[in-house]
Structure formats: structure tokens, C-alpha cells
Amino acid sequence: MDYQAVLNEIAEEIKPYVGEGKVADYIPALAEVDPQQFGMTLTLFDGTQYSVGDADTPFSIQSISKLFTFTLALDAYGYDLYRRVGREPSGNPFNSLVQLEYEHGIPRNPFINAGAINVTDALISHYDSVARTSKEILSFIREIADDGMIESDKEVTESEMQHGFRNRALANLMKSFGNLDNDVLEVVHTYFEHCAIAMNSRTLSRAMLYLANHGEDPITGKKFITPQQAKRINAIMLTCGHYDASGDFAFHVGLPGKSGVGGGIVAVIPKVMGICVWSPALNEQGNSLAGTKALELFTSKTGLSIF
């Protein structure tokens, strides 16, 4: 298949949608990002990449980082991790407090904010220090992306530290139920720090290969998690990766995918490729509007969905 021609067609057809929606302004450092940007990359198992648009422009990966922290926590705790975080879709916005209260501080899944904050807490306990946790998360991401230069953006972290009251509330609520081991502020800071990691669509699509290949990097041969764990991460991506719009994403796109409020979306086609698309303006559920549309065009044009 001529993937480059498909991407070029998508870039043309997507133009009316780019900039439609709203950039995430509840994190002031992200409010300044130009919404008129669009980039997309496909990475095949031999490392071949096809890109279009602003594929080299770094952006804040935000909730896409939740995939990587969940991977590390599953590796560390195995099945026991599900004692503190569930695996069912929430049907609620990513930062909702309501369900967490009536479900006694156990977040529905690792991809809503409460779940990801809880997973970060589990990692801090596992690595026994905040500094080591941040270091391990970053070095894992550098390894799967094959890029040693990836960094977390301090300005974005600080911006969330100053404005992320709702995330603090989620962490405090879990603490009150006894489902958070470490200091609330240290946990949310570490969480904000991994959300603030900056990557571009080339490195992020490369980073998805281990999830497209049963937990093993097809280029380096390194095994990060078991095939069963990779299967489950993909399943949770499909059912929870877009919060209350996960059903809609499965309906229109038909791939396991994970979005972030920086406007990025990653997706996997099992045994074929990793994908990343980026366009900063978001729809009402906080997912990239043009990015979702581009992925729908991609699976419609190629027939490459999991269904």
C-alpha cells in the first residue's frame, strides 16, 4: 500500500477541520499553542516511517503518558495492580470526581486522571522515591521512542501545579479512602511531570511499536511486558483511551488509541504499525478534533482497523 499517498490525501481532506475546536486552556501553558497545526506519522515494524505535516514539531503528550506509566506499573505489580485501579470504561469526563466518591476511591481505569494519578503513586512506592520514579518513566519513554533527547517541559509542569486543583482534589479524595500511599503534592507533581513530556508524532508513533507487537519492541527485540499484559493494555485503550468518547472512537476509527489534551492521539494496528496524529484543537470530550477525523479517514481509506 502507498502509505505516503494515503497520508497526503488525508492532509488535504483534513484542512477544513484543522483549528476547529478549542486548545486546552485550563493549562495556561498549553493555551498558547497555535491550533492551526497538523502532523501525522506511521511507523512500521522495520522502523520505516511515513509522515505528513508538522510531524517534527514537539507537543505536550499529556494523557498519552498514562500508557507508559501503566506499562511500568503492570510490569512492577502484575495483576495486583487491579486492586487499586479498575479496568472498566468510566462513561465520564477524564477529570470527573463524582464516580470516584461513590466507588470508594478506586478509579474506574488507569486512563482517567484519577486512575493515572493512582498508577503514578504505585510507581513512587515501587521505586521508593519521587526522583527515581521520574527518571525511570523518562528513560522508559526514551527507550521505546529510540530518542535519548526527550525531556519533560518544566513550564508546563509548573503551569499544572499552579492550576491543577481538580487533580489535587482527585488525589486527596483517593487519599481519604486510603487508596494513595504517598504525599499528595509529590504524587500530583510527578504525574504533571510525565504529562508534560514533549514529543513529536515521529517519536510517539515509534514508541507504540511494543504495544503493536505483544509487548516486544520489533526493532530491538526487547521484551517490556508479557503478551497478555500488552493485550490488556490495548483492550483498555480501546474501551477507555478516549474517556466518555471511547465508544465513539471505536465506532469511527476502530483501533485501540489514546488521546491527550495536548492534541496528540496514538493508535496501534496490531502486528502492522504504530500511529501518531497531532492537532492541538480539541472536541468537547478533550480529544483532538482533526486528529480523530484523520484517523477515521485513515482506517476508512486503508481498511486497516481491528474489526
Ligand SMILES: NC(=O)CC[C@H](N)C(=O)O
Ligand atoms: N486528558 C489529558 O490529557 C489530561 C492530562 C492533564 N495533565 C490533566 O491532568 O488534566
